[in-house]
Amino acid sequence: MRNVHKRFGSQVVLDNISITIEPGKTTAVVGPSGVGKSVLLKLIMGIMTPDSGDIWIGDDKITAAHSESQKNAIRQQLGVLFQSAALFDSLTIYDNIAFPLLERLRLSSIRAHKKVLAIAESLSLTEYLQNYPEQVSIGIRKRVGMARALITEPKVLLVDEPNTGLDPLDGQEVYDLINACKNQWGFTGLVISHELPEVFQVSERVAMILQGKIIAEGTPSEMIASADPAVQQFLNGRTDGPIKIQ
Ligand SMILES: Nc1ncnc2c1ncn2[C@@H]1O[C@H](COP(=O)(O)OP(=O)(O)OP(=O)(O)O)[C@@H](O)[C@H]1O
Numbered sequence: 001m002r003n004v005h006k007r008f009g010s011q012v013v014l015d016n017i018s019i020t021i022e023p024g025k026t027t028a029v030v031g032p033s034g035v036g037k038s039v040l041l042k043l044i045m046g047i048m049t050p051d052s053g054d055i056w057i058g059d060d061k062i063t064a065a066h067s068e069s070q071k072n073a074i075r076q077q078l079g080v081l082f083q084s085a086a087l088f089d090s091l092t093i094y095d096n097i098a099f100p101l102l103e104r105l106r107l108s109s110i111r112a113h114k115k116v117l118a119i120a121e122s123l124s125l126t127e128y129l130q131n132y133p134e135q136v137s138i139g140i141r142k143r144v145g146m147a148r149a150l151i152t153e154p155k156v157l158l159v160d161e162p163n164t165g166l167d168p169l170d171g172q173e174v175y176d177l178i179n180a181c182k183n184q185w186g187f188t189g190l191v192i193s194h195e196l197p198e199v200f201q202v203s204e205r206v207a208m209i210l211q212g213k214i215i216a217e218g219t220p221s222e223m224i225a226s227a228d229p230a231v232q233q234f235l236n237g238r239t240d241g242p243i244k245i246q
């Protein structure tokens with residue numbers, strides 16, 4: 001991202017942000033609630049447009065794509081795991097996983113079938129394929145969401161708040177899932193989170209956003225050792241400090 005600016009009315013959410021996400025690594029984008037993390041993700045996906053600035057995914061500039069078909073071509077490189085897994089409740093787990101292959105890549109159902117069975121096997125979902133999302137636990141729904149995100153073999157995996165609404169055990173399962181998938185499929189990861197330090201276990205890099213700027217960037221251990229009072233306040237969950245609680 002280079003010089004990305006985004007405002008809503010008079011509220012500046014992202015104030016000329018520039019950041020390079022290292023290929024093959026996972027970067028956690030962290031910051032307090034309302035700071036613009038989800039907006040950042042939507043800009044990368046081309047669901048929102050910045051007021052100014054450019055965003056590249058590999059060599060493709062999504063901010064220069066104006067038609068949906070141009071954007072969709074670039075989005076092929078992205079897999080997205082949404083906050084609550086965002087499955088289609090009226091489709092079986094099989095059909096949820098097959099969806100991007102049939103609807104986005106327009107594969108034949110025979111070719112899609114092989115891929116669905118293979119990824120279901122890898123993620124221990126085979127026994128649930130004929131169930132509907134509401135019939136399985138949230139942990140399994142997250143695995144289905146991950147299967148659907150990865151089945152197109154994207155170069156980049158985007159994850160928005162992997163743990164919202166989960167208890168600590170289910171939450172840990174999602175981190176383990178991200179790490180296991182990273183080892184197996186090897187993607188560039190971007191994980192949006194305000195769960196510190198838990199998110200560090202899936203991150204090689206961390207970027208912290210505050211008041212429209214990236215105020216700190218580095219490895220998890222560099223963040224922990226940071227002298228920046230805002231970083232320390234956020235890491236330690238203190239109410240006193242430069243971050244104002246709204
Ligand atoms: N479509 C929109 N129209 C107007 N304001 C918006 C819109 N989307 C987001 N905002 C505002 O932008 C700011 C950043 O929102 P965003 O959802 O990115 O925060 P966040 O960092 O993801 O927070 P959380 O940790 O709670 O998910 C908020 O003040 C929000 O109200």
Ligand SMILES: [Mg+2]
Nearest residue numbers: 037038039161
């Ligand atoms: Mg958010």
